[in-house]
Amino acid sequence: MSIAENLNQIKNTLLPTVDLVAVSKTKPSSFIEEAYAAGQRIFGENRPQEMKSKAEELPKDIEWHMIGHLQSKKTKYIAPFVSLIHSVDKLSLLQEINKRAAQNERVINVLLQVFIAKEESKFGMDEQEVEELLSSEDFKALENICVVGLMGMATNTNDENVVRGEFKDLKILFDSIKNSTIPAHINMEKFTVLSMGMSGDYKIAMEEGSNMIRIGSSIFGSRD
Numbered sequence: 001m002s003i004a005e006n007l008n009q010i011k012n013t014l015l016p017t018v019d020l021v022a023v024s025k026t027k028p029s030s031f032i033e034e035a036y037a038a039g040q041r042i043f044g045e046n047r048p049q050e051m052k053s054k055a056e057e058l059p060k061d062i063e064w065h066m067i068g069h070l071q072s073k074k075t076k077y078i079a080p081f082v083s084l085i086h087s088v089d090k091l092s093l094l095q096e097i098n099k100r101a102a103q104n105e106r107v108i109n110v111l112l113q114v115f116i117a118k119e120e121s122k123f124g125m126d127e128q129e130v131e132e133l134l135s136s137e138d139f140k141a142l143e144n145i146c147v148v149g150l151m152g153m154a155t156n157t158n159d160e161n162v163v164r165g166e167f168k169d170l171k172i173l174f175d176s177i178k179n180s181t182i183p184a185h186i187n188m189e190k191f192t193v194l195s196m197g198m199s200g201d202y203k204i205a206m207e208e209g210s211n212m213i214r215i216g217s218s219i220f221g222s223r224d
Protein backbone atom coordinates (compact mmCIF):
# COMPACT_ATOMS: atom_id res chain seq x y z
CA MET A 1 0.00 0.00 0.00
CA SER A 2 1.11 3.56 -0.66
CA ILE A 3 1.68 6.23 1.97
CA ALA A 4 -1.53 7.97 0.85
CA GLU A 5 -3.51 4.75 1.20
CA ASN A 6 -2.06 4.07 4.63
CA LEU A 7 -2.93 7.59 5.73
CA ASN A 8 -6.49 7.31 4.50
CA GLN A 9 -6.98 3.98 6.17
CA ILE A 10 -5.88 5.41 9.52
CA LYS A 11 -7.88 8.62 9.10
CA ASN A 12 -11.01 6.55 8.54
CA THR A 13 -10.61 5.08 12.02
CA LEU A 14 -10.04 8.39 13.84
CA LEU A 15 -12.58 10.15 15.99
CA PRO A 16 -13.17 13.72 14.72
CA THR A 17 -11.57 15.13 17.90
CA VAL A 18 -8.22 13.44 17.27
CA ASP A 19 -5.21 15.05 15.55
CA LEU A 20 -2.82 12.81 13.65
CA VAL A 21 0.93 13.37 13.90
CA ALA A 22 2.65 11.51 11.06
CA VAL A 23 5.95 10.36 12.54
CA SER A 24 8.50 10.72 9.75
CA LYS A 25 11.69 10.26 11.80
CA THR A 26 14.48 8.51 9.86
CA LYS A 27 12.42 8.67 6.65
CA PRO A 28 13.46 10.78 3.64
CA SER A 29 11.77 14.06 2.72
CA SER A 30 10.24 12.41 -0.36
CA PHE A 31 8.07 10.32 2.00
CA ILE A 32 6.88 13.48 3.74
CA GLU A 33 6.10 15.06 0.37
CA GLU A 34 3.92 12.08 -0.47
CA ALA A 35 1.98 12.39 2.77
CA TYR A 36 1.77 16.17 2.29
CA ALA A 37 0.26 15.69 -1.17
CA ALA A 38 -2.36 13.46 0.48
CA GLY A 39 -3.29 16.32 2.80
CA GLN A 40 -1.20 15.59 5.91
CA ARG A 41 0.24 18.72 7.60
CA ILE A 42 1.53 17.61 11.03
CA PHE A 43 4.80 15.69 11.11
CA GLY A 44 6.76 14.30 14.06
CA GLU A 45 10.54 14.02 14.26
CA ASN A 46 12.88 13.00 17.06
CA ARG A 47 16.22 14.51 16.02
CA PRO A 48 16.56 18.30 16.07
CA GLN A 49 19.06 18.64 13.21
CA GLU A 50 17.10 16.23 11.02
CA MET A 51 13.91 18.20 11.70
CA LYS A 52 15.67 21.45 10.89
CA SER A 53 17.01 20.32 7.54
CA LYS A 54 13.66 18.78 6.53
CA ALA A 55 11.85 21.97 7.55
CA GLU A 56 14.20 24.02 5.38
CA GLU A 57 13.44 22.08 2.23
CA LEU A 58 9.75 21.27 2.70
CA PRO A 59 6.57 23.44 2.51
CA LYS A 60 6.30 26.17 5.12
CA ASP A 61 2.76 25.31 6.24
CA ILE A 62 3.93 22.04 7.78
CA GLU A 63 3.57 21.88 11.57
CA TRP A 64 6.68 20.26 13.02
CA HIS A 65 6.33 18.33 16.27
CA MET A 66 9.36 17.24 18.30
CA ILE A 67 8.38 13.88 19.78
CA GLY A 68 11.69 12.41 20.93
CA HIS A 69 13.86 13.04 23.96
CA LEU A 70 15.29 16.54 23.56
CA GLN A 71 18.73 17.53 24.83
CA SER A 72 18.78 21.13 26.05
CA LYS A 73 21.77 22.11 23.92
CA LYS A 74 19.92 21.05 20.75
CA THR A 75 16.85 23.18 21.42
CA LYS A 76 18.37 26.03 19.43
CA TYR A 77 18.03 24.12 16.14
CA ILE A 78 14.24 23.92 16.35
CA ALA A 79 13.26 26.97 18.42
CA PRO A 80 12.63 29.25 15.42
CA PHE A 81 9.92 27.08 13.87
CA VAL A 82 8.81 24.07 15.98
CA SER A 83 5.07 24.09 16.65
CA LEU A 84 4.87 21.62 19.53
CA ILE A 85 7.44 19.84 21.70
CA HIS A 86 5.88 16.64 23.12
CA SER A 87 8.78 15.48 25.22
CA VAL A 88 9.55 17.95 27.99
CA ASP A 89 10.62 16.10 31.12
CA LYS A 90 12.35 18.61 33.36
CA LEU A 91 12.45 22.22 34.48
CA SER A 92 15.94 22.88 33.12
CA LEU A 93 14.78 21.89 29.63
CA LEU A 94 11.72 24.14 29.95
CA GLN A 95 14.01 27.00 30.95
CA GLU A 96 16.21 26.45 27.90
CA ILE A 97 13.16 26.29 25.59
CA ASN A 98 11.88 29.48 27.22
CA LYS A 99 15.20 31.23 26.61
CA ARG A 100 15.39 30.16 22.96
CA ALA A 101 11.73 31.06 22.39
CA ALA A 102 12.38 34.54 23.78
CA GLN A 103 15.38 34.98 21.47
CA ASN A 104 13.06 34.13 18.57
CA GLU A 105 10.34 36.43 19.91
CA ARG A 106 7.78 33.67 20.15
CA VAL A 107 5.97 31.43 22.58
CA ILE A 108 6.64 27.71 22.14
CA ASN A 109 3.89 25.22 22.94
CA VAL A 110 4.99 22.16 24.88
CA LEU A 111 3.60 18.98 26.40
CA LEU A 112 4.96 17.47 29.59
CA GLN A 113 6.01 13.87 29.06
CA VAL A 114 4.72 11.66 31.82
CA PHE A 115 6.23 8.30 32.65
CA ILE A 116 3.33 5.82 32.62
CA ALA A 117 4.96 2.57 31.45
CA LYS A 118 5.92 -0.29 33.72
CA GLU A 119 9.19 -0.79 31.84
CA GLU A 120 12.54 0.93 32.36
CA SER A 121 14.17 3.31 29.89
CA LYS A 122 11.19 5.45 28.95
CA PHE A 123 11.70 9.15 29.56
CA GLY A 124 9.26 11.29 31.46
CA MET A 125 8.26 12.67 34.83
CA ASP A 126 6.18 10.84 37.38
CA GLU A 127 2.96 12.31 38.67
CA GLN A 128 4.54 13.93 41.69
CA GLU A 129 7.25 15.60 39.61
CA VAL A 130 4.58 17.01 37.30
CA GLU A 131 2.67 18.42 40.25
CA GLU A 132 5.79 19.96 41.80
CA LEU A 133 6.86 21.49 38.51
CA LEU A 134 3.50 23.03 37.65
CA SER A 135 3.05 24.63 41.05
CA SER A 136 6.60 25.99 41.33
CA GLU A 137 7.61 29.66 41.16
CA ASP A 138 10.42 28.80 38.73
CA PHE A 139 7.85 27.44 36.32
CA LYS A 140 5.54 30.41 36.81
CA ALA A 141 8.33 32.75 35.71
CA LEU A 142 8.58 31.25 32.20
CA GLU A 143 6.76 33.58 29.83
CA ASN A 144 7.77 32.19 26.45
CA ILE A 145 6.48 28.68 26.85
CA CYS A 146 2.91 27.45 27.04
CA VAL A 147 2.12 24.04 28.48
CA VAL A 148 -0.79 22.85 26.33
CA GLY A 149 -1.08 19.29 27.62
CA LEU A 150 0.51 15.94 28.44
CA MET A 151 2.18 13.13 26.50
CA GLY A 152 2.80 9.53 27.45
CA MET A 153 3.98 6.22 26.02
CA ALA A 154 2.53 2.93 27.18
CA THR A 155 4.52 -0.23 27.82
CA ASN A 156 5.45 -2.08 24.64
CA THR A 157 3.39 -5.22 25.28
CA ASN A 158 0.60 -7.24 23.69
CA ASP A 159 -1.27 -7.17 27.00
CA GLU A 160 -4.09 -4.78 26.19
CA ASN A 161 -5.09 -4.40 29.82
CA VAL A 162 -1.66 -3.08 30.81
CA VAL A 163 -1.68 -0.55 27.98
CA ARG A 164 -5.25 0.52 28.70
CA GLY A 165 -4.51 0.95 32.41
CA GLU A 166 -1.53 3.19 31.68
CA PHE A 167 -3.53 5.38 29.32
CA LYS A 168 -6.31 5.60 31.92
CA ASP A 169 -3.77 6.82 34.50
CA LEU A 170 -2.56 9.56 32.19
CA LYS A 171 -6.13 10.68 31.45
CA ILE A 172 -6.83 10.89 35.18
CA LEU A 173 -3.76 13.09 35.69
CA PHE A 174 -4.76 15.25 32.71
CA ASP A 175 -8.25 15.72 34.15
CA SER A 176 -6.92 16.53 37.63
CA ILE A 177 -4.80 19.33 36.18
CA LYS A 178 -7.64 20.51 33.93
CA ASN A 179 -10.09 20.61 36.84
CA SER A 180 -7.49 22.29 39.08
CA THR A 181 -7.56 19.43 41.57
CA ILE A 182 -3.81 19.83 41.18
CA PRO A 183 -2.69 23.46 41.50
CA ALA A 184 -0.88 24.63 38.37
CA HIS A 185 0.36 27.90 36.88
CA ILE A 186 -1.26 27.09 33.55
CA ASN A 187 -3.68 28.81 31.20
CA MET A 188 -6.45 26.21 31.34
CA GLU A 189 -8.07 27.41 28.13
CA LYS A 190 -4.92 26.31 26.33
CA PHE A 191 -4.43 23.11 28.28
CA THR A 192 -6.24 20.81 25.84
CA VAL A 193 -3.88 18.22 24.36
CA LEU A 194 -3.55 14.62 25.48
CA SER A 195 -0.93 13.00 23.22
CA MET A 196 -1.04 9.23 23.57
CA GLY A 197 -1.12 6.33 21.13
CA MET A 198 1.24 5.01 18.44
CA SER A 199 0.82 2.53 15.56
CA GLY A 200 0.32 -0.45 17.85
CA ASP A 201 -1.94 1.05 20.50
CA TYR A 202 -3.67 4.15 19.17
CA LYS A 203 -7.15 2.63 19.10
CA ILE A 204 -6.95 1.86 22.81
CA ALA A 205 -5.52 5.34 23.42
CA MET A 206 -8.47 6.96 21.63
CA GLU A 207 -10.92 4.93 23.67
CA GLU A 208 -9.18 6.22 26.79
CA GLY A 209 -9.40 9.88 25.81
CA SER A 210 -6.42 10.66 23.59
CA ASN A 211 -6.88 13.57 21.21
CA MET A 212 -3.47 13.41 19.52
CA ILE A 213 -1.90 10.23 18.17
CA ARG A 214 1.62 9.76 16.83
CA ILE A 215 1.80 7.22 14.01
CA GLY A 216 4.99 6.26 12.19
CA SER A 217 5.37 2.73 10.92
CA SER A 218 1.70 2.23 9.95
CA ILE A 219 2.05 5.19 7.56
CA PHE A 220 5.64 5.09 6.34
CA GLY A 221 6.57 1.44 6.89
CA SER A 222 8.88 -0.05 9.50
CA ARG A 223 12.15 1.63 10.46
CA ASP A 224 15.53 -0.12 10.46
Ligand SMILES: *Cc1c(COP(=O)(O)O)cnc(C)c1O
Nearest residue numbers: 023067198199200214215216217
Ligand atom coordinates in the same frame (compact mmCIF):
# COMPACT_ATOMS: atom_id res chain seq x y z
C1 LIG B 1 8.77 6.63 16.99
C2 LIG B 1 7.73 7.20 17.87
C3 LIG B 1 6.36 7.08 17.56
C4 LIG B 1 5.83 6.32 16.36
O1 LIG B 1 5.95 4.95 16.56
P1 LIG B 1 5.27 3.89 15.56
O2 LIG B 1 5.18 2.65 16.37
O3 LIG B 1 6.16 3.76 14.38
O4 LIG B 1 3.93 4.41 15.19
C5 LIG B 1 5.45 7.70 18.40
N1 LIG B 1 5.85 8.38 19.50
C6 LIG B 1 7.15 8.51 19.84
C7 LIG B 1 7.52 9.27 21.05
C8 LIG B 1 8.14 7.92 19.05
O5 LIG B 1 9.42 8.04 19.40
